[in-house]
Amino acid sequence: MDELSPRYNPKEVEEKWYRFWEERGTFAPVHKKKPYTIVIPPPNVTGILHMGHGLNNTVQDVLIRWRRMQGFATLWVPGTDHAGIATQNVVEKALRKEGKTRYDLGREAFIQRVWQWREEYGSTIIKQLKKLGCSCDWSRTRFTMDEGLSDAVLEVFIRLYKKGLIYRSNYIINWCPRCNTALSDEEVEHRELEGNLYYIKYPVKGYEEQGDEFLTIATTRPETMLADVAIGINPEDKRYKRLVGKTAILPLVGRELVIIPDDIIDPHFGTGALKVTPAHDPVDFEIGLRHHLTPINVFEPNATINENAPERFRGLDRFDCRKKIIEELKENDFLLKTESHLHAVGHCYRCHTPVEPRISLQWFVKMGPLARPAIKYVTRKKIVFIPERWTKVYLEWMGNIKDWCISRQIWWGHRIPVYYCKDCEASGRKDAFIVSKTPVTQCPSCRGTNIEQDPDVLDTWFSSWLWPFSTLGWPKKTKDLASFYPTSTLVTAQEIIFFWVARMIMSGLEFMGSIPFANVYIHGTVRDDTGKKMSKSLGNIIDPLDIIEEFGADALRFSLIFITAKGQDVFLSKEKFHVGRNFANKIWNATRFILLNLDKEKAVPDIGRLQKIQFSSADRWILSRLNQTIKTTTTALEEFRFNDAANNIYEFFWHQFCDWYLEISKRDIKENSVTQAVLLEVLTKSLQLLHPFMPFITEEIWQILASFSAQSASKDASIMLSPWPAVKKEYINLDAENAMRYLTDIIIVVRNIRAEMNVAPDVKPDCMLVTHNKKCTELIRRHINLIASLGNLHTIEVAESGGKPPMSATGIVGTTEIFLKLQGIIDIEAEKMRLLKKIQKKEKDLAGMLNRLEDAEFSKKAPHHIIEKSIAYRDALAEELNKLRIHIQNLEQL
């Protein structure tokens, strides 16, 4: 295994190491060292890897591999969450194909069925993470429904309950009529919809005396009028002040509605009067509480009309009911007018059905007391957001935090550990429930055994918010917990700050007494090249697995990092992955070149044993550049500037090492052992710098390289456990860098002249360099061969002064004048003829194009973009012609 295939095959290489790492499980941390822990956002168990995960996990793996090489005990616990609603939806969908519902199976069997599904498909995303090269400790993989994590969930519920932070209450919550469950505020997505604002006339009792018998109310949801219990107006509103306390009549129903004042009502919206519907609107619910109104609920859980509405509406879907109401209002002349109106409507984040506000009995967590310390620790910078601007977003949300509705009316999840004594309930005792971690079979107060557990389960986030410590064994006092909590860094996307990040901070402080992580790195959202968020429903997905298949995981990883500026959104298209693919190919071939030229019989000396005096200018230069690169790359990683880090290595490796040093080395690589040592040194260190970004290719080359290295100790050892390169200050040499820049500039100018004068590649002109600077003269003298070979020159003459030799082209670097002698090299007359011919052809083209554009037929008939193209072409031709003419002038001046 000591030769590289002529062509780099990422699939082969990545497959090999992916399996090797999976079998050997090399990622477990060594406990003795200083810990560095990363918190992975546990992906949804129903999920498949999308580009957002790709970016997220690449960033995390870069951090973890880098820190591992730095000698930290790096722990990255992988896992998935049980995604209650999503998973249940998936399994129910499958059942529906069999013509069954979950009720046909019953709770036990259904849950069995979900577990079965999870066995089969639940580890898809874990496998995909492995393919991406993630170096998680797979032996510690966790699932939020695991025994340990479930125990943590129950423990937390009990503790919070005992502290008075969990309560049960009738409250207006977000209800998804399709999923048939409550949703937290964060699970509701607001979408702008074009709706209507209906102006409905409510007759007012005793209002006739004022000359108008109606109070007009604007609403977007006329169907909820069936549940109206009052009319609200702003107490300061002069138009309606006198109506307070009077009654209005609810059209179509006939119920009497009291008119009440409330500050929350905006006199400038609609007519300034509000129909109060406490059962179906959160604002109205609050008003209802303040004014002791009894709500009337007219919806079934599936959002059809129930028996509280007049019979003719019963059973109608909410939207059908809306139509019917409008019709009836029109018929009875209650509808004054309809205006179109743009407003935000809440939708279920899982199934995208419009959410229905609904009063129901739910469990809540009181958030205020949990939020206070979580605010404090962020304000005092014990937890730092990167980029910093998210701190403000976090603090603002925490400052206005609302209680958290944690019960869900589904079956898949952690069942709420609350037991009701049916006997006590029947005899009218309030609070006839027991909160208990273990199953309850007997009522402690009446000794009855008619006990039922709460049928609801907990919000999935109620388990995810414990992730940083529940995965380490909490509530047990484990070694892992002691070693790895608090963790170091959390890497996540901004969408999840409220769902998860904020709640983890609160739970960490509450249950562990310390912050869960020190840094929160928020990366950008991955979007398609039109700026849309990538999502399955939009069909604009670039599947990371396709990219891995086509270009390789290394290419995917490097490209993602390369284009992702700190916290900025990423716009993707397939072409963007060419950077990574091409770079991997470059690394492979550079290595191939070096290895092909090493003397296999003789060991290459270790760089450290060489005397400084043995190094050439180029050696000194590249070693200085290497150490500068180590420095800038390390600093960039420390500051979470991943793209800068990637850019640094890319620039160094390709445009300095490959473009220049490798080319220079070609002159004597076979026999110069110092050059060989430098090549190996730079290659080795570069691979190490690259390893966090491109783990597969660097590992492959590392292993092959081991057989060439003087230190045989590195054999068999993985690059991932090798020490991160340290900056060796003694190699940083600004003089060497300046000298090399001067020499390369001269070579570039020479090449420039050659290209301009059309000197054939195999022709070597003579050159004269004129400088009065002694240092420059000295430098040129020492590197005449170098300049000659890279500039493809015959002879080089250095002079302190002198005029332009006849028949020569000129260039300049600093104060150094460069003369390329072209006498006998190019046949000026022939060259002029060539150019003139070209000019003639272009002139013809241009004339044709001008004719075409002036042609009336053409400009009439041709489509606009063709005309634009023609104009552009005309301009390009004119420009080229101009250049050719200047070129001829230059030739004449020689």
Next chain:
RNA sequence: GGGCGGUUAGCUCAGUUGGUUAGAGUGCUUGCUUGACAUGCAAGAGGUCACUGGUUCAAGUCCAGUACCGCCCACCA
């Protein structure tokens, strides 16, 4: 309604505390199959840094305002 981000090369984007000639990838033009690599090499063209004003010896960078694009939050029914 509130908050945040963006506007730099044809396209997609970098540009750290203000400091030489504003960079990369890609695309384009020209030349090259040179024994590592055409997924490549060499050379080149291409920018009024959205706009207006201010601070400064010096502004893509700092301040104020304007315009457009995007995102998040929000109880205007």
